[in-house]
Amino acid sequence: MTLENTIKTKTLIDDLKAVCAGYGLGNSSSEFDIITQAFLYKYLNDKFTFQLKKAKPGLTKGKKWQEQLAKMDDDEYRLLQFELESNAAFLFPRHLITVLFNRQNESDFAQTLDDTLIDIGQMNSGIFSVTTEGGSKIQLFDRITEFVKDASKRDDFARAIINKLVHVNFEEIMEEGFDFFSTIFEYLIKDYNNDSGGKYAEYYTPQAVSKIMAAILVPEPENNVTIYDPSAGSGTLLMNLAHAIGPKKCTVYSQDISQKSSNLLRLNLILNNLVHSIGNVIQGNTMTAPYHRENGHLRKFDYIVSNPPFKLDFSDDIDELKKKINQNRFFAGIPNVPEKAKNKMAIYSLFLQHIMFSLAEKTGKAAVVVPT
Template structure:
């Protein structure tokens, strides 16, 4: 599929989303649109897979298959290969066709049928390896909610309308690479994030920031055993890593149920087999689900300065993630708690890159002590990258990327990059946005460990110690622009000439006023 066809697909899907503007709030119709796109994808994938199994049978089209023995055989194969199963009458096309019934004997009411289908997709996986990946996957699609219509008839009409518009789009799964539809899905997630206000940060990291993180953690590698995101959101960061290197397994954890569902859908839509990802729904700091693993690549965009149980001394006394630092991160600022968690889960040959508010670079107290321990005792800080303000949806604050490595090749210095200057981004609407050239400059500077005038500086550990382990970027990267020297004699002459001109103009204006018989304004 060409880039033009891909853009057309994105435009069509966003057009369908726009049909619901004014009928359903943005936060609500996001869940319905994305959920129904996923249902259509599962249906088409089931249809294609089943047709492939029927090539040697007399019945060639799964949509019309009635043979119970063949259906049972296809079910077994589907659960093994796809991880789920849909009967012919449960396919997207079948439900949509029923929604278009218009005779007196055939009702077009499909809400109960659709609800049963979505439940059955989840139920079909029970007792199988994919059960956890499909459990409650469609729980955010509430077909009885007043949010999509005040009456049953109104709700049915809205759902039929969405299905009809989606049914008119050929996903062409047999002809395209898996990432094409997945990327279109990601495009929609980004568009929804743009209008979601403060909640956008819960599920979406801007693509250019994702690209920076992914390129950093894949530095020097084309294959990764594992990638991990402890605050998974929509899964976009993990999927971005997969664009930079071949990843065997994906791991993640997400607290918000809706976003957790979105992440699993996103992984499957990108063609990631259910056996290759393990995403859990829980509080990462208090109930980590993957502590037995160490990961080669760790990426994250944690919630900025979130509250957590930083006054829970049992964590300090017994939790290996935090106990060695001497202090716990403040209960009103979990930034360092996330950083410590990610460092604990990082493999010896791995790289961690995560977004944080600038406060982690210079705040004192417990955070200052933890920061000093990481730099002085563990020597894991590899780079600090300052990003422009207002590039994240839902917040305008400037942010930074902190890069940690347990086994650093360059263990006597730290790279500081200030990519926040006006020349390092463009303004798009109300947001600032990094260009591809800006991203490449950041990555090249990090990988080459270069000192560039007013942009980057390679600081020795001794210099950082002299600054009391304060990592505030202006301490290391001098972006001060000298003002142009003013020639006072020339300026005085210019002022004198202006004064002469002013007096001459006043004389002319006075003559005009006398001719007109009016008072002069001076």
């Protein structure tokens, strides 16, 4: 079924992009947010129903099982949450795509869709929120119809999105493996990672590179290990490393200055059964404010992989890095190099020193992409 599921899933992504293009959002950052969030909504919706059918086969038989679900007492319904796996979002009947599909002719349907997404995010914020270095929580969804600036077109836009989502069933893909989801993830963001490292290139390291690094680092899987990427992007390096070790045998830690890349990493973790690590996804500046600590000190990790942020200029951070709290990571000290270009190379050197400082003593292993 893998080829059929691949075609079906890629077709949905293409259809969502066509909807965005039809409303003037093609090739925009707004399109990027809409596509990834609509895809995530569909995935979480179908994973919830997939798990519910496994846990309650008697409850979910028949064509009108969702109507029966909606008639359940609230307290009884909430108990279902404890019978489902913890790696899925918990939804109420009002959140289901089929329910919204049947409500699409109501007035203010755009607000209905947006309110549904926000409600799902708030209900599941405990396990699905990304954290900023300041402690704020970034939830799953935005009000995606508000990206359409012409308010008179938002209801139609919302209907177009729901009509694409409702006619595809993702329940069959829930048991697909890493190779399937890595292919889908690559396809999902391919239009935002072109032109030789363009606008969104920092989010993605090619699968071939990631697989080689993982194979070198993990000749034999281990149990209960920590893996870390201080410039995680979309998490391709981390996903390949976690796959080599085993998703249930490792805990992922990450930090990245980009909010968009942190959201993409969250999606990658959800698709690859690593939901238990989402709480360790930090959006913030690793150089000036490394987040992960243990017993008051920067945490040490068993494995570190990274594709350092070559394009970012950290020259303005020199004064911050010279502070004592940051200098203990840098055994070579902070160089006093006035030229901007040389400062970039100096900062890159400091980034590598941060990685070395963060390795577990004696047993830690790291692999880093380097410029040629």
